[in-house]
Amino acid sequence: MSGFRSYCPDLAGTKERVALTTFESHHLVTTNRARNGDVVVAFNGLGLEWDTLLEKDDRKEAILVRKQTRSHPRPSRQVILAIALVKGKTFDLILRQATELGVIGIQPIETKRTQIHLKNPEAKVEKWKAQLVEACKQSGNPWLPTIREPVPLSDFLNDSSGNSSIVASLEDTTTPWNELRLSESVTLFVGPEGDFSNTEYDYLRKKGVQAVSLGSNVLRTETAVTTALSRVFLMELKNAG
C-alpha cells in the first residue's frame, strides 16, 4: 500500500476530475511531495476508490484525474468500538489501530472511572476525524470509521440494541470465545484503565452484553482493544470458512 492516498468524500458520481480540499492538497503536495503525473489513489471512505493521476500539483487545490474506479464491499463484520476515554496519546493510538483493523465506528464513552473531561467536544471530534482519515490513508482501509462525541455508557447502551455486544472483562465468569455467537454487527466495549465499576458491569450484563476474557494478565486499554478486535475479526474468518 505504498504510494499516495487522498481522501475525497465527494468522489461518488460521474465526474472525471476531482479537486482536493486545501487540507488534502497540502498533505499531498507539500507534505508528501507528490508532483504532476504521479499516481494517487483517491478514496471516499465509503468503499469507493479511484486510481488517478495528479494533474495539477497545487498546494491549495490539487486536481486529480480519474483513470480507474474500484469499489470495496462493506466489511462483512461491522464492528463498533465503544471505548472509554483515556489519556491523549493512548487514545490517539487506539483510534489509529482500530482504523487499521477495520472497525466501522468508534464511540467514546464516559464511565465512572473516566478521568477526562473535554473542554470542547466538537473540536475534539473534528481532530479525531482527521486522525481516522490519516489512519485510513496509511493502512489502505477504504472504509472511514465514524466517530461521535462522548456519551455516558448508559445512554449508549440504551441506543445500541440489535447488535451482538461483548465486553473485555477481568471478571471471573466470562463466555469462552468458541461459544460466542456473534451477528454481523458487533459492539465491543472496552473500559478505562481502572476498569468498569461493578455497577457498570451489572448494567452491561442486564443489557445482554457478553463478557469475554483476554487472558489472565491485566491488559492496558490499548492492548485490550487490538487483542479483542483481532479475535472478533478472526471469528468472522472462522465462520466464513
Added chain:
Amino acid sequence: MSGFRSYCPDLAGTKERVALTTFESHHLVTTNRARNGDVVVAFNGLGLEWDTLLEKDDRKEAILVRKQTRSHPRPSRQVILAIALVKGKTFDLILRQATELGVIGIQPIETKRTQIHLKNPEAKVEKWKAQLVEACKQSGNPWLPTIREPVPLSDFLNDSSGNSSIVASLEDTTTPWNELRLSESVTLFVGPEGDFSNTEYDYLRKKGVQAVSLGSNVLRTETAVTTALSRVFLMELKNAG
C-alpha cells in the same frame, strides 16, 4: 491486579525473608510509596509468587517477609516473538504489549529494511530487560520473557528449528488461520515497517515458516504484533476446548 509488585529473581528456596535490590527498593518505596505493613507480591519471573508484607521500607534495601507462596504453571503455549527492530518508542510499546499478552521470549532481528543500528547492544538489552520487568509488574504476568541482542534473520532461523513458525504477511498466498497447525512452541515473525524483502520471504518459506494474513489493510508493526499474538493465544484456547 492492583497493589504493589516487586521482582525478585532469587525467590526460590526456603527463606522467609527477601531483600530487594536497590533498583526494586527504590521503585517500591520511593516511586510507589509502599510503607511497612503493606502487602507486596514478590515474583521471580519464573512462575513463583510470594504474598509478602513489607517489613522494612528502606529505599535502598527493602525487606519483604513471606506470608504465602503461589506457583503459576508455565504457559501451555510458549510463544517467541521474533521482531524486526523498529524505532524507539514503538519498540518499547511492542515489548510492553508482548509481555502483557504472555510471550516467553522476544528476539529482536536485523532485516534488510531494518534501519536501526545499536551503538551499545549490551546496554540496550539491559534497558529492555528493565522494561519487561516493569510490564510484568503492571500486567501481573508471573513469567518474565527473555530478550537477547539482535541477530540477523538468517542466523535466528537456523537456530530455531523445532518450533511451529508463522510470519505475519502481506503476500497473496497465506495459510488460513483455521488450517494452521501449531505446536506448543510457536515462533511469530513480524517484519519491519517496510516489510520483509522478497528474498527474506523466500528464506522464511524454505525454513517452513507459515505465512498468515492479518486482513486486507496494512498494519503498522505494533498492530501486527498484538493482532497476531492475540490469535495465536486464541488458537490455544480453541484447541484446549
